[in-house]
Amino acid sequence: MDTPPRQNQGISAYTWLKKDIIRGVFPPGEKLLMSHLKERYDLGVGPLREALSQLVAERMVVAISQRGYRVATMSLAELNDLYDARSQLEGLLLRLAIERGDDDWEAEILAHAHTLSKVVEVNGPDEVLDIWDARHKAFHQAIVSGCGSVHLLRVRESLFDQAERYRHLWLRETVFSEAALATKREEHAALVEVILNRDSPRACAMMREHLMTPVPIIAGVLERRGLL
Amino acid sequence: MDTPPRQNQGISAYTWLKKDIIRGVFPPGEKLLMSHLKERYDLGVGPLREALSQLVAERMVVAISQRGYRVATMSLAELNDLYDARSQLEGLLLRLAIERGDDDWEAEILAHAHTLSKVVEVNGPDEVLDIWDARHKAFHQAIVSGCGSVHLLRVRESLFDQAERYRHLWLRETVFSEAALATKREEHAALVEVILNRDSPRACAMMREHLMTPVPIIAGVLERRGLL
DNA sequence: CAACATAAAAATATCTACATTTTTAATTTC
C-alpha cells in the first residue's frame, strides 16, 4: 500500500489560512503576525510565507515589504465593484453557455436545480447552511460550465473566491429566512426556464439581477457590524 | 536623504523569474532547479520559493509536491481556449466601456491611437518592437478602461499575463512585417471609428475578431519550433 | 540474455533554527 502522497506544509498553510480568512477568524485589515500564525498552525515561517505569497496573488492578503502581511480590507466600494464584475462576467458565460451548451449541459442544470430545491433541515440549521450553499454553488456552476472555456471558468472562480467573504455574510441572512429562501427558489426556477428556452438576452438579464440582489443586504450587514 | 525603501528579495525573484519565463529563457515544461535558480539570481531558497508560489497562483509555474517546480507547459488547446477567453472578455469590457465611458475616455483612445500609428524605426528593429508593443498595449488598455471596473480589468490582466508567452511569438512575426503592421493599423483605425460612434454590437464583434487573428499565426510558430 | 526487482547512492526538495536587518514602541532629553 502506498503512503498518502505527503504534501508539503505550504499547501496546508495555504488551505487553513484561506479558510480562516474567509470565515472571518482574521478580520479584514488585521495584521498577520508570523509568531501568531506559527503557533496557531504549528508550522515554520517558510511554509507560511509560501502560503501568504499565494494569497497575495489571490488578493486575499496584502504584503508590505519589511512590514509583513495583512488581511485585505473590505469596503462598500469593493463590494459594489466585485459584484458588478461578477454579474457581468456571469452574464457573458451564460450567453456562451446558451450558444455552446449541449443536451448533457441541459440535463445537468435540471439535475442540480432539483437537488437544490429539495434541501431540508436535517441536523440543525448550520448543516442546512452548508448543504444549501454547496448545492447552490453547484447549480450555478452547472449553468456556466456550458461555456466550455477553462480559462473563463477559472477567472470566474477567482472573482468568486474574492467575493467569498462578502457572500458569507449574505448567506446567513438568506438561508435562515424562509421568505428569502422562497424568493431564491422562484428566481432559480425562472432562470432554469429561460435558460432551457435558450432565450439568451432575457436569461442574461435575469442572471445579472439575480447576482446583484445580495449587494444591498451585504452592505447593510457590513455597516451594522462595522466591518469597514 | 532616505534610502530607497528596500524591497524584499522575494519580489525581485518574482520579477526576474516571470520575465525569464515569458521571454522563454526557461522553456515550457522545464524543471526549475533550486540550485540553478539560486546561482542564476544569487538568491536563497526562501525568497525563491515565495516567488514561485506566486507564479503558481498565476499559473505560470506548476508545483508538484516534493518534486519542485516546473514551467507551465504550452499547448494548442491552451492557446485556443486562452485567446477565446480573452476575446470574449475583451468584448464584454468594450460593451461596458461604450455604455459607461465619458468624454475623457474618448479622448484617451484618440490620443493612444495616434501615438500607436506613429511608431517609426529609431535604433534598430528591436527597439521598434518594444515601443510598438508598449503603445499597442496602452491603446487597448485605454479602450477597456472605460468599463470602470477595477476587478474586471484585473481579471483581464491576469488572462493577458497568461497569454504573454504566446503573444510574444506573434509579436515578432507582426512587427517585423510591414504588411502585417499595415493591416493592424487599418484594424485599429476601424475600431476607433465604431467605438467612438458607440456602435456596441459592431465594435464588440470587430474587437473579438481583432484579438483572434494572432491564433493561427501563433499555432504555426509553435509547431515549427516544436514548443509543444 | 532481457525484463524485472532490489538496494545503495546521489541529487533534490523541504523544513527548522538561528543570524541579521528593519520597524515599532517606549523612554528620555531638550
Added chain:
DNA sequence: GAAATTAAAAATGTAGATATTTTTATGTTG
C-alpha cells in the same frame, strides 16, 4: 510636547539538517 535615543518586537535571509525522489548499480528470475 516634539525630537532624539534606546529597547523590544518583528520581518527577512541563510545555512545546515532532514526527508523524499531519482538515478545508478547490482542481483534475480523466467
